[in-house]
Amino acid sequence: MNFFPHRCRVLIGPPAIAVLITVAGCSSADDTASAAVPRPSAKATKLCRDLDKVLPSTVDGESRHDPDPASALTAGWGGPAIILRCGVLQPPKMIDPKVAEGSDPDAVAGGVDGVDWLMEKRDGGGNRFTTANRRVYVEVTVPKGPDSSGVLIDLASAVKKAIPEGIAF
Structure with missing residues (x-):
């Protein structure tokens, strides 16, 4: 049978x-936020793991709540979440001559507490910031809100401590 x-x-x-x-x-x-985990080189991954160890428990008054999937290459704070991804690729806007000239209104370069950033406006509001002049690119997305400078101020010390200045590998 x-x-x-x-x-x-x-x-x-x-x-x-x-x-x-x-x-x-x-x-x-x-309600956990999600973030794509970057896949950097082994050298970059080591620096990203070092960054994860020194990231603050609060950013801009928001408590840390890491996104899914769990990874030492991603971190999050608050809800809607401020998301950090370490080891991302260089943003195309970073090599765009319009940005260097200051003629691209959707991308602005600047520094906060010793860390240089490229700021890009996101569709639907909010901003994406990517470190410049560091051995690894670190991306921070901030939801729509009145001011995102507090986020960059709170993250600057950790970035300076873990990600050396230089050309990204």
Whole structure:
């Protein structure tokens, strides 16, 4: 006798569907932010891990709540989340001559407490900041709000401590 068809009916029957709906309902209530984890070189990963160890527990008055998936290359604070990703690729706008001339209104270069940043406006509001003149690119996305300078001030010390100045590898 072949019992395989009966087993399939039991697994796909109403009890199994009810369990799946219950599990899916529980997991969809999670408000954790998500962030794509960069895949830098081994040298860059080491520096990013060093950065993770010295990141502040609060940024701009917001407590640390790391995004999913968990990684030493990403960090987050608050909700909506301020997200840091270490080891990202160089942003195309960073090599755009319009930015260097100051004629690109969507990208502005500047420094905060000894760390140089490229600021890019994001669709839907908020900004993306990427470190410049450091051995590894660190990206920080900040949700729409009145002022994001507090975020960069709070992160500057950790970036200076863990990511040396120089040309990114």
